[in-house]
Amino acid sequence: xxxxxxxxxxxxxxxxxxAQHEAELRRLLDGAAQSVELxxxxxxxxxxxxxxxxxxxxxxxxxxxxxxxxxxxxxxxREIILTVGFDDIVHLRD
Amino acid sequence: xxxxxxxxxxDDTPPLLELASLGLQxxxxxxxxxxxxxxxLATLSVSLGDxxxxxxxxxxxxxxxxxxxxxxRGPVGSGYLCPPIIAPAFFSxxxxxxxxxxxxxxxxxxxxxxxxxxxxxxxxxxxxxLFPPEVIGVVMVMxxxxxxxxxxxxxLADPATLSAGADQGRNVAVGIVTLATMTGCTVxxxxxxxxxxxxVGIFTGVAAALAxxxxxxxxxxxxxxxxxxxxxxxxxSGVAFEWSLLLPFTIACVASSLKNIGDLxxxxxxxxxxxxxxxxxxxxxxASVLGIVNIASGLLGTVxxxxxxxxxxxxxASGATSRSIAYSFGALMLLCAFxxxxxxxxxxxxxxxxxxxxxxxxxxMMLAGIQLLTSRLLDTRRILMAGCALAxxxxxxxxxxxxxxxxxxxxxxxxxxxxxxxxVALVLNYLMQLGNTRHTRLTLTAGEDNYAAVRDAMLEFGAxxxxxxxxxxxxxxxxxxxxxxxxxxxxxGEITVDIAFDEYHLDLDVSYQGQAIExxxxxxxxxxxxxxxxxxxxxxGWLLGQRADRxxxxxxxxxxxxxxxxxx
Numbered sequence: 001x002x003x004x005x006x007x008x009x010x011x012x013x014x015x016x017x018x019a020q021h022e023a024e025l026r027r028l029l030d031g032a033a034q035s036v037e038l039x040x041x042x043x044x045x046x047x048x049x050x051x052x053x054x055x056x057x058x059x060x061x062x063x064x065x066x067x068x069x070x071x072x073x074x075x076x077x078r079e080i081i082l083t084v085g086f087d088d089i090v091h092l093r094d
Numbered sequence: 095x096x097x098x099x100x101x102x103x104x105d106d107t108p109p110l111l112e113l114a115s116l117g118l119q120x121x122x123x124x125x126x127x128x129x130x131x132x133x134x135l136a137t138l139s140v141s142l143g144d145x146x147x148x149x150x151x152x153x154x155x156x157x158x159x160x161x162x163x164x165x166x167r168g169p170v171g172s173g174y175l176c177p178p179i180i181a182p183a184f185f186s187x188x189x190x191x192x193x194x195x196x197x198x199x200x201x202x203x204x205x206x207x208x209x210x211x212x213x214x215x216x217x218x219x220x221x222x223x224l225f226p227p228e229v230i231g232v233v234m235v236m237x238x239x240x241x242x243x244x245x246x247x248x249x250l251a252d253p254a255t256l257s258a259g260a261d262q263g264r265n266v267a268v269g270i271v272t273l274a275t276m277t278g279c280t281v282x283x284x285x286x287x288x289x290x291x292x293x294v295g296i297f298t299g300v301a302a303a304l305a306x307x308x309x310x311x312x313x314x315x316x317x318x319x320x321x322x323x324x325x326x327x328x329x330x331s332g333v334a335f336e337w338s339l340l341l342p343f344t345i346a347c348v349a350s351s352l353k354n355i356g357d358l359x360x361x362x363x364x365x366x367x368x369x370x371x372x373x374x375x376x377x378x379x380x381a382s383v384l385g386i387v388n389i390a391s392g393l394l395g396t397v398x399x400x401x402x403x404x405x406x407x408x409x410x411a412s413g414a415t416s417r418s419i420a421y422s423f424g425a426l427m428l429l430c431a432f433x434x435x436x437x438x439x440x441x442x443x444x445x446x447x448x449x450x451x452x453x454x455x456x457x458x459m460m461l462a463g464i465q466l467l468t469s470r471l472l473d474t475r476r477i478l479m480a481g482c483a484l485a486x487x488x489x490x491x492x493x494x495x496x497x498x499x500x501x502x503x504x505x506x507x508x509x510x511x512x513x514x515x516x517x518v519a520l521v522l523n524y525l526m527q528l529g530n531t532r533h534t535r536l537t538l539t540a541g542e543d544n545y546a547a548v549r550d551a552m553l554e555f556g557a558x559x560x561x562x563x564x565x566x567x568x569x570x571x572x573x574x575x576x577x578x579x580x581x582x583x584x585x586x587g588e589i590t591v592d593i594a595f596d597e598y599h600l601d602l603d604v605s606y607q608g609q610a611i612e613x614x615x616x617x618x619x620x621x622x623x624x625x626x627x628x629x630x631x632x633x634x635g636w637l638l639g640q641r642a643d644r645x646x647x648x649x650x651x652x653x654x655x656x657x658x659x660x661x662x
Contacts, residue, residue, distance in 0.1 A: 015578045016543055045571065047547070047578045048633040055623055076567060083640050084617065084633070 248449025
């Protein structure tokens with residue numbers, strides 16, 4: 001069974017918070033976790049900087065044989081992820 | 095785009111059996127209106143023979159009017175299923191003209207009223223600015239509420255609606271069974287049952303009425319007394335004009351036209367899941383038909399009509415708004431006009447059954463209005479406008495005695511909660527917008543966190559101009575994307591954002607000193623995003639183009655501009 005780490009960011013997932021989220025997600029994947037489950041239910045805005053963090057995290061998880069899963073995103077944020085075409089690297093769940 | 099809740103949208107043609115059944119269902123919905131018309135005529139001491147003649151002429155007008163309304167080519171016809179029905183807005187003028195001057199004058203003034211309505215209808219596109227969505231929303235809510243006084247006394251078997259000696263408890267049971275059947279068919283029904291909730295409900299209600307002995311004793315003799323076939327004829331010959339009635343009839347025309355705008359807007363909204371605002375050209379063509387219907391009403395010898403809110407509510411409830419239904423409805427109405435026995439059967443439906451039908455449809459009408467009203471961001475001005483309009487309209491319905499001493503010429507408006515509400519909404523909307531600008535400027539500083547300032551300013555501006563929530567959300571996100579791009583070192587010093595709104599569009603002009611944003615046509619690939627230092631800026635530039643309807647970059651002497659346009 002792959003080890004899955006859970007992470008719930010709050011507020012914005014943009015340039016102002018990207019470094020903090022990136023560091024936290026890297027710490028999780030540097031540990032025992034192979035996959036990360038992101039709970040986006042409390043995220044109100046996702047920008048290009050945030051999208052880049054998702055890409056970096058998904059790539060790191062892939063290298064460990066895991067995945068990046070994302071749940072609870074509100075429709076506008078799901079739409080951005082789909083528009084950018086990141087749904088093939090981020091596993092979107094309801 | 096056709097909403098997924100509709101089985102047969104406006105452009106669909108149902109199979110023949112469904113088409114005939116849906117037409118019949120719409121005909122039965124009109125039964126409450128005919129009973130109402132007979133009640134008004136009874137107050138004028140019109141003879142039974144003349145009442146029957148006026149009812150059958152009304153059926154011809156209604157049938158032809160529904161067909162003409164479904165037409166979408168040429169100068170008249172909205173292209174929707176929106177049948178006309180006897181107009182409550184004209185009740186007081188009908189009593190005034192018919193009671194004081196006789197039927198010939200009533201018919202003459204009805205013809206004049208129709209002509210006035212046609213003129214008003216042609217003016218509508220020019221006064222479109224008076225009818226923003228929140229005003230129309232108020233009217234639509236009131237259109238639903240206004241039919242409740244017709245429906246509830248029947249549904250709950252008010253003794254005034256029953257024949258002498260009828261058991262109120264049993265009649266209430268008939269009404270509840272009818273309403274429960276209609277609701278059950280809509281929620282859990284499949285196929286034809288889901289499509290014809292009213293028809294199934296009425297048949298179940300009739301069965302319950304027969305079982306419980308709630309069919310009025312006069313019903314069967316009145317049906318048997320009528321012949322199978324008969325040519326409809328005019329109640330009295332000639333038309334007459336009365337100058338003193340011109341003002342009250344004109345005001346009734348304004349009241350009726352306001353209600354028609356609400357009803358025709360509802361037709362547009364229920365047929366388009368992407369609906370954003372009233373298409374006033376289509377409303378104008380539809381309102382013209384209702385004016386023509388009233389010209390015909392006067393000439394053929396019947397009372398005034400306007401759009402039937404109940405029939406529109408039924409179309410929503412059954413998920414069948416096809417304009418083809420207007421033709422089957424029209425054909426059946428014409429048939430009823432020539433088959434007195436059939437018409438008598440429909441008008442003899444027990445009151446709790448017609449009451450249940452009216453209440454069932456009112457549910458859909460009220461909620462459509464509330465949805466429209468809440469689709470816009472509302473600031474204090476708009477909340478007060480909508481709130482006062484609803485409050486005054488409801489006061490006219492709940493406490494009509496408060497208005498009995500109002501000037502006589504205002505009575506047609508005060509008599510109708512819908513018209514009163516619409517008038518208050520119109521006037522307040524106009525007054526509240528005085529001094530309210532439709533553009534604003536936001537000043538930000540490069541390098542600072544402007545997120546909250548942008549979000550709050552956009553919400554405040556959206557509410558002040560009554561923009562759609564979705565449009566403001568998208569505009570705010572687009573601005574955040576621009577700010578994030580500029581924060582990568584492209585801008586320095588002061589950033590100004592000029593925001594303008596014109597109901598159709600939201601235009602943003604972000605101006606700053608520094609380097610222009612690069613708009614990218616293709617999304618940067620994974621490798622660029624992970625390894626190229628410019629990858630993030632490229633993704634921002636690409637994303638900007640995806641969110642807004644139009645993006646332009648402009649540079650002048652010393653400033654760069656990002657020009658965004660979003661559809662409201």
